[in-house]
Amino acid sequence: MDFRHTSLVAAISLLCLSCSSLPRSTDTTAELQATALHPYGRYTLNSAQHLELVSSAAHFGFSFEGNEAAIYASIPNADGHNYLQYELDGEYQKRIRIAGNATDPILISAPSEGKHTVWVYKATEAHTGPIEIRKITGRNLEAIEEKAAPVIEFIGNSITCGAAADPSEVPCGTGEYHDQHNALMAYGPRVAKAVGANYVISCVSGIGAYRNWNSDGPTMPEVYEQVDFRDTSPQRWDFSAFTPQVVSIALGTNDFSNGDGKKERLPFDSTRFVNSYISFVQQVKKKYPAAQIALLSSAMVNGNNRITLQNALTVVKEQIDARYPADRPVALHFFQPMQASGCSGHPSVQEHAVLAEELAPFFTKLLAPQRE
Missing domain, CATH: 3.40.50.1110 (SGNH hydrolase)
Incomplete structure (x- = not known):
């Protein structure tokens, strides 16, 4: 066998082995920071650069892949509670109660693998206080915008x-x-x-x-x-x-x-x-x-x-x-x-x-x- 040919095959095999060992983006959990979101309605960005949803039905959207994504949300009143609500793949799901002392993220579960779209809304009015969104975690996250419309x-x-x-x-x-x-x-x-x-x-x-x-x-x-x-x-x-x-x-x-x-x-x-x-x-x-x-x-x-x-x-x-x-x-x-x-x-x-x-x-x- 030609020595040069053997060396070339070995080099290609080693290269392919190295490629297969690299982590795929679809298998890793990423973070989507609040500053990357496209909120609609009255909102603010606080000193920590976290999104605060203020007005009724103020909302933002994102997409993810897989079965689950997590939203890190909180409220300023440790003794109170507030509510978000969300749609998954165009279907309304439910309201989510956010306790003032909560530490766990909100889990958005999808019934199947693949790409999913989520829209998150503030269920309550401005006078109930803001709901702070710190970040979202999941696979292949992407912030989405409202469609162009009047x-x-x-x-x-x-x-x-x-x-x-x-x-x-x-x-x-x-x-x-x-x-x-x-x-x-x-x-x-x-x-x-x-x-x-x-x-x-x-x-x-x-x-x-x-x-x-x-x-x-x-x-x-x-x-x-x-x-x-x-x-x-x-x-x-x-x-x-x-x-x-x-x-x-x-x-x-x-x-x-x-x-x-x-x-x-x-x-x-x-x-x-x-x-x-x-x-x-x-x-x-x-x-x-x-x-x-x-x-x-x-x-x-x-x-x-x-x-x-x-x-x-x-x-x-x-x-x-x-x-x-x-x-x-x-x-x-x-x-x-x-x-x-x-x-x-x-x-x-x-x-x-x-x-x-x-x-x-x-x-x-x-x-x-x-x-x-």
């Missing part, structure tokens, strides 16, 4: 937050207020999914246009620019982060409230309501000059108050249209009356589906010019 911002109160909608784990009247929150199943995310849009939710339970459920403020116009909707917060939201094509405003339920029946509550003041609402719409238009403004009534306001609210919103529309004649006219949608059966008279998860079905044609029409 954006709808949904501004509102507890209904918009999906508060008191889901007693499937903690019955109504028990636990903490946020134990029944289900932001992803609220009407806003459902509408966005139905019309092929992305979304941002800006909501606070009990909040109003000129007064709140049981107090004079701070109202939505007073907290809208703070990242966490707290008037004492020093951090302002960066309104350049997302540019909505449509801004939906649903305020009024709490302005009409009689409060707790203990604290003095003056009769509803239509003039103050209309003036505050007009000022707030102008505030929003300064942030998003090109956005279509849509005003929604309330499915929880019925009887004479329902008519009063509709009349007031009509006046708001007329005043804004007169002041901005070159802009698209303000759109109005008045909900059909609903006797809500969720906790404390809020719409349930099932009733949010009804609200979303009612709203979908309305938003489809509003988005049509954006897609031409």
